[in-house]
Amino acid sequence: MQEAQLDFYRRLAHALALQFGSGCEVVVHDLETKDPSHSIVAIENGHVTGRKVGDGPSHVVLEALHAGEHTLEDRPAYLTKTADGKTLKSSTVFIRDERGRAVGIFALNFDITVLRAAGDLIGELVGTEPSAPHEPEPIVRSVADLLDDLIEQSVQLVGTPVALMTKEEKVRAIRYLNDTGAFLITKSGPKVCKYFGISKYTLYSYLDEARSGEKDA
The missing domain is CATH 3.30.450.20 (PAS domain)
Structure with a gap:
């Protein structure tokens, strides 16, 4: 060079x-x-x-x-x-x-x-069980936030915007909310009805259908 x-x-x-x-x-x-x-x-x-x-x-x-x-x-x-x-x-x-x-x-x-x-050490410290969810589970500050988060998760599960959901898709979302205990939260029913654009009567009907589907399975 x-x-x-x-x-x-x-x-x-x-x-x-x-x-x-x-x-x-x-x-x-x-x-x-x-x-x-x-x-x-x-x-x-x-x-x-x-x-x-x-x-x-x-x-x-x-x-x-x-x-x-x-x-x-x-x-x-x-x-x-x-x-x-x-x-x-x-x-x-x-x-x-x-x-x-x-x-x-x-x-x-x-x-x-x-x-x-x-x-390697950090990998061990931050590692989880193979069966654990890959996405971090959110830690919310209030039950209101928790309900909002569960509703968002139900929509993500269905994969369709609420405005475009069919009855069957809404039943599926309601089933998810029921399975995750969302309806144990006080005043969850009115909020879910408002979010999905359904009446209280329709919500009960969807819940019955969702629970009936579980028994059939």
Whole structure:
């Protein structure tokens, strides 16, 4: 690589290392070096992999050195592992000259070992039984809010706006409200009647039909 390129990528590596902290190793490889076994020309936070300037190439770099130009593709966000067991999230970007030839590699290796362990722990803490509902169940502040929520759930269950519901769909919604105990809430009947645009008599009729359907089942 030309010295101007090296200078830019050295400064970029230093800035990224400062930006993301000591767990982020940034490496610059020179693919035009006369000695491929010493391809690293710049490195920040080398303690992540235990490497330093003048050290040799990684597996990815070796592939690049031996592959044809047409096979070289950037590799963003893949997992790698160090000899001492660290898990890294790595990205490899080829540096190209004005003719498109790969002349270097700019690589990021971010140590996610602790983050993955924390993620596993968080997954356990927030996990639920496999049979539990996927959507969080709402915790309401009053029985009025609870009734509103149950009515909305009954409409979602039917999947049709109230104004377009058939009698059968309204019966289904009323059955859901009955099954969830909505009618145990004081003055729930008038509110349900108003919401579904039915009379008190019709509500009782729908309830009888809903309960009759349960017995038949």
